[in-house]
Amino acid sequence: MQHVKLARDRRKKRSRIKEGVFFIAILLIFSGILLTLKDNSEHHDSPEQVIPAVVDNVEYQSLNTSNKQEEKTAHTSVEHQTTEHLNDEDATSYDDELQAKDDEVDEVKPSTDELDNLPQNAQDALSGLLDAADQAIRITDQFSHTVTRGDSLKDVLELSGLEDDTAQRLIAVDGELANLKAGQQFYWILDKNDELEYLNWLVSEKEERIYERVEGGKFKRQVVEKTSVWRKEVLKGEINGTFAASLKAQGLDNRQINQLTTALQWQVSIQKLKKGTKFAILVSREYLGDKLTGQGNVEALHISSEGKSYYAVQAANGRYYSQQGETLGKGFARYPLQRQARVSSPFNPNRRHPVTGRIRPHKGVDFSVSQGTPIIAPADGVVEKVAYQAGGAGRYIVMRHGREYETVYMHLSKPLVRAGQEIKKGERIALSGNTGISTGPHLHYEFHINGRAVNPLTVKLPGTSSGMGTTERKQFLVRAREAERMLKL
Secondary structure (H helix, E strand, C coil): CHHHHHHHHHHHHHHHHHHHHHHHHHHHHHHHHHHHHHHHHHHHHCCCCCCEEEECCEEEECCCCCCHHHHHHHHHHHHHHHHHCCCCCCCCECCCCCCCCCCEEEECCCCCCCHHHCCHHHHHHHHHHHHHHHHHCCCCEEEEEECCCCCCHHHHHHCCCCCHHHHHHHHHHCHHHHCCCCCCEEEEEECCCCCEEEEEEEEECCEEEEEEECHHHCEEEEEEECCCEEEEEEEEEECCCCHHHHHHCCCCCHHHHHHHHHHHCCCCCHHHCCCCCEEEEEEEEEEECCEEEEEEEEEEEEEEECCEEEEEEECCCCCEECCCCCECCCCCCCCCECCCCCEEECCECCCECCCCCCECCECCEEECCCCCCEEECCCCEEEEEEEEECCCCEEEEEEEECCCEEEEEEEEEEECCCCCCEECCCCEEEEEECCCCECCCEEEEEEEECCEEECCCCCCCCCCCCCCCHHHHHHHHHHHHHHHHHCCC
């Protein structure tokens, strides 16, 4: 009987312990919710809080002042000037950058990459490792580019958002950088301050030049003479997993994969290629003895998908074309308007903010246009986001054009498109306006390459022209027929 009583007491104790643990857990969850709500409230109420936002890998920050009085003064000034300058020819934005919070939003996410295809627990683990690695090294960005005819060093470096003075400093070290040739390759690295850290220039199959930044912002040069051998090879395979992973299995590195995906971005969706899709690649690769050096060039590609064949063949000018010599790139108009308009505020990475007096980059161009002016797509693309921010960009649209390019349109009065909609060059996408924090009717227009804002009025834009003369085109067609024969699947 005593044993029964003791067992009953133990069950009661266990029951009380479980109830206690459950009660404590409920309290902790409730406390966490309260703290989260409080934290969010402080984020919204505190004028000193900097609220970063990330839109498609581009970080934006809200306009902040140092104290409440300054914020009140600035806000009053904005309201007064907005009313006073509704028809100001120098209309601009007091805060041209996107805020963290959208009051209204219609958005589609970009296509997934290899990380997105992993299970969630694997994604979390890999993301943690990548974050740790990012903190352990100084390098934040790596870029590569194959020179096409007409490219200058400024054009190349601008793909990573670098200004012209970097190109000028490099040319001062090596004057031959002022005369680039089609087919030459560049690989470069930016440090955590978005400054050029390292540049590798593959001048020819026999020469490589390396430039490293030293103290004082100067660069030192190293010339490497090569005794290696270059071989042309045909690599055949099929997609198993992602396109990039399948190419890596064939021995291609990230730079070569980037060459291919850039060449194909306009004619086929890489992410939609199904498992089992066959491909053949013509590459020239550098060997030092029996080992690959990592240098190489993709000369042609053939993909067979759902009964259709897609080709990308490199011409002497460094660009890729179909086997008929048709350009694969989509042309961009310089202006997102039906006619050229006056610039009321230019692209300026060192602009002094009109309210705070602080240096705040102006990452786009402001066009002075009247309310309701039609805004047109400068190139084919897909609408990624249509949103509204009362305290910032107003009504705005984000468009994606292939892998590399993105355009942003702010302070609109009315969007004419929806997220996910495919748009052709020249189609109307919105009407200009004066929404958000703005001093008058205008269009704020941004142009991003690889997630970085560049000057839309000076950057070298991809065009629809083949850039080939009659003789060069004949030579290309001979080359294309040979590539087509070698890449049969």
